[in-house]
Amino acid sequence: MKIIVTGGAGFIGSNFVHYVYRERPDWQITVLDALTYAGNRANLDGLDPSRVTLVEGNITDAELVDKLVSEHDAVVHYAAESHNDNSLQNPRPFLDTNIIGTYTILEAVRKHGKRLHHISTDEVYGDLELDDPNRFTENTPYNPSSPYSSTKAGSDLLVRAWGRSFGVEATISNCSNNYGPFQHVEKFIPRQITEVLEGRRPKLYGTGENVRDWIHTEDHSSAVLTILEKGKIGETYLIGADGEKDNKSVVELILTEMGKAADEYDHVNDRPGHDMRYAIDSTKLRNELGWMPKFTDFEAGLKSTIDWYTQNESWWKPQKAETEAKYAK
Numbered sequence: 001m002k003i004i005v006t007g008g009a010g011f012i013g014s015n016f017v018h019y020v021y022r023e024r025p026d027w028q029i030t031v032l033d034a035l036t037y038a039g040n041r042a043n044l045d046g047l048d049p050s051r052v053t054l055v056e057g058n059i060t061d062a063e064l065v066d067k068l069v070s071e072h073d074a075v076v077h078y079a080a081e082s083h084n085d086n087s088l089q090n091p092r093p094f095l096d097t098n099i100i101g102t103y104t105i106l107e108a109v110r111k112h113g114k115r116l117h118h119i120s121t122d123e124v125y126g127d128l129e130l131d132d133p134n135r136f137t138e139n140t141p142y143n144p145s146s147p148y149s150s151t152k153a154g155s156d157l158l159v160r161a162w163g164r165s166f167g168v169e170a171t172i173s174n175c176s177n178n179y180g181p182f183q184h185v186e187k188f189i190p191r192q193i194t195e196v197l198e199g200r201r202p203k204l205y206g207t208g209e210n211v212r213d214w215i216h217t218e219d220h221s222s223a224v225l226t227i228l229e230k231g232k233i234g235e236t237y238l239i240g241a242d243g244e245k246d247n248k249s250v251v252e253l254i255l256t257e258m259g260k261a262a263d264e265y266d267h268v269n270d271r272p273g274h275d276m277r278y279a280i281d282s283t284k285l286r287n288e289l290g291w292m293p294k295f296t297d298f299e300a301g302l303k304s305t306i307d308w309y310t311q312n313e314s315w316w317k318p319q320k321a322e323t324e325a326k327y328a329k
Helices: 011-023 062-070 084-089 092-112 147-166 188-197 217-230 247-257 283-289 298-311 313-328
Strands: 002-006 028-033 052-056 074-077 115-121 170-175 177-179 203-205 211-216 236-239 244-246 266-268
Touching (some): 002 011, 011 028, 011 217, 074 092, 074 217, 084 147, 092 115, 115 147, 170 217, 177 217, 188 298, 211 217, 211 247, 217 236, 217 283, 236 283, 298 313
Parallel strands (some): 002 028, 028 052, 170 236, 177 211, 203 266
Antiparallel strands (some): 211 244
16 A cells, blocks of 8 residues: 555654554555644654655645645545644634645545545534533534634535545544644643643643543554545544543643642633533444554553653653743733
C-alpha cells in the first residue's frame, strides 16, 4: 500500500504514521502537512526516509493534492484545525482547513478513484448531561457547539455526500479525546503536565465537572488501521476506550502522579459553549471489525505520558512560552 496521511506531522497523525510504520513494514507513507504551529518535523524523527516522505503543503492546494492522490492508493485524512479555544478567537482557519481542505481532498479521490478514510471527532454530537445513561452512537444526531466542532461536522457531511452522490469510497471515524506523546502543549493534559514541570499551578476551567472520554493515541491508531483495512465503504465507526473522566479528577491525578498535592491548582472562568460530557459507544467497531483497545488503564497511560513530557523537554519547551503568552493575553 501507498498511503497519504494528511496532518501526519501533528499529534494524532504522527502517532498513526509511527504505528503503521511499525505494523505494516511494506507500506509507503507520504505525510502531507502544512507545518503550522501544530505540526512538527521532529514528530517523524527516527523513520526511514525511504519509507516515509514528508511533503510540506496545504490540503487546500488543489494542484498539489491532486498530484499526490494520483500517485497513492489511499488517503487517511487527519489534517484539521482542532483547538476549541482557537476557534473561539478566530474561526476562519477552521473553515478553510476543515471545510475547504476536506472538499479539496474529496475532489481528488473522486477524480482518481482512491480510497479515503476521514478522521473526525465526537464533538460533532454536542454534549450529554452528566447523569445521562446514554453514550454517543453512530446514529446520534449532530449538534455541534463551537466553530471547531461545527466545521468538523460539516466535513463529515461532505464526505457522506460525496460517497452518496459520486460513489467516493470513504469511511469516517469519530473518536473521543486522545492523549499520549507528541501532543501540543495547548491541549488539556500536556498543558497541565508542563505547567507543573515549569513550577506553576495548573488552571482548570469552571468547576472541572466536564467529562471527557479519554483514549490513548495508539489505540486510536490501531482502530483507524482496522477501519482502513476492514471497514465497510460508506460506514461511520465510533472509536472509544470507555475512558470517561471529569477534568477535575484528571488534573488532580496529574498532580498526585507528579508528587504534588491534589489541590494545587486554580479555577478560572469557564470558556463559552463548553460541552459538559462526551461518551463514546464503540460497540459497532468492536463487534463488526473485531477491534479492542489495549490501553484500558487510564492511570498507567497517564503516567507514561507524564514520563514522556518529563523526558522530552526539548520537544515541548519551544512551543510552551508562545502558548502561555497567548493565554495570558
